[in-house]
Amino acid sequence: MTHYKSDFLNTLSQRGYIHQCSDFEGLDALAAQRKVVSYIGFDCTAPSLHVGSLVQIMLLHWLQQTGNTPIVLMGGGTTRVGDPSGRDESRKILSLEDIENNKHGIQQVFAKFLKFGHGPGDARMTDNAEWLTRLNWIEMLRDVGKHFSVNRMLAMDSVKLRLDREHELSFIEFNYMVLQAYDFVELAKRHGTNLQMGGSDQWGNIVNGIDLGRRMGTHQLYALTSPLITLSSGAKMGKTAAGAVWLNADMRSPYEYWQFWRNTEDADVGRFLKLFTTLPLDEIARLEKLAGAEINEAKKVLANEATALLHGHAAAAEAAETARKTFEEGAAGAALPTVNVDLGAGIGILQALVAAGLASSNGDAKRSIAGGAIKVNDEAVSNDKLMLDKSTLNADGAIKLSMGKKKHVLLKQA
């Protein structure tokens, strides 16, 4: 493994965060003096970030831990345009209201990973709507547009993909890369930013920013990208049956988040420990050596650490305890998802399953029962007309509804 002078690059490289860099030596020299001011942009396309953005968040985290300055850029402006990278369909254009709401949802999560403030080394947050929405079209064309070669833009992957597949690329999207490049330059001027990081799909956009900076006379800018994290099975990370693994607790509870990590594939455990926890590398090396059933211990550590980073130690411990009770004792832990229903009049099993979110319709619920997937208080159900009422409550005052081995929901009297 390459040795760098800076803690920053050493840490990143040892933990597997580096995919490409525009100039390792130059960046290393800056980082060794703790003079890196780096930003990552997050577009406001959803009310919460999901685990797919976690690598980027961790990049900022390590940047700060190694003495440099992170900047979180909210894409309040760029989201109005829509990044075409890696998509063969246009994003739908979001309303300004949605963007604003999404932004508020996304912002919260950064405080868990970064220390914000106004002192040296403290993280800042800014929003590119601040400058992008004030741009004047003609000025923009003269000052910035003249530096962009359409020939080159057409050759960029994000554009080429659309053209090759004969999918539409609207002019608004075509401009995204110009805005992102401009952001980099603007941040260089405003905050002395000298590095932009991002996922490997952002490489082209970031390098454009470096070019623009040179032409517009900023200090030297750098690019660093992280690899796209896929599961060993090849699937994209962060999508499960129930949708994306959101980071905000109101969209995905700490228990469910813990479960996500607990269910990591064997082959991914070591890599994920490095990327998504802050455990020391020698400790990770030890955990990685566990084989066979013992690797479950490593998965628990991964789940605990990753959950603690996001939701705090208390929530992680509660999730772990609930998992232990539920899976190792077969009981029901307190942090299981809970749904309140009126049991006074009784409720049919089908409706109960739908209410609990374990089935999308009565028909779906019926199929699950026919397939032997459903248990009530750990007893298999074969009758889809079963009624649940207060007499079904177990000793803890709840009805434990299970679908398969992993999904459990507690029903309680409303």
Add this chain to the structure above:
RNA sequence: GGGAGAGUGUCCCGAGUGGCAAAGGGGGGGGACUGUAAAUCCCCUGCUUUACGGCUUCGUAGGUUCGAGUCCUACCUCUCCCA
């Protein structure tokens, strides 16, 4: 403006052509085997208070027909070629 083509099960890709709740994949869920893993095998993957019943689905709206995803008309959206 002229010409050619496309839009299918609301997760995706895709066959289909007068009898269709509509082939096949992928993805997803469940079961078996396990270690809350992977791989493998099996089942399921439109709604509906039983259903060989009813209803809703193939871009939208009409029409022909006993019957339309399939034929006709208009419209919408997208792609390509020419201007």
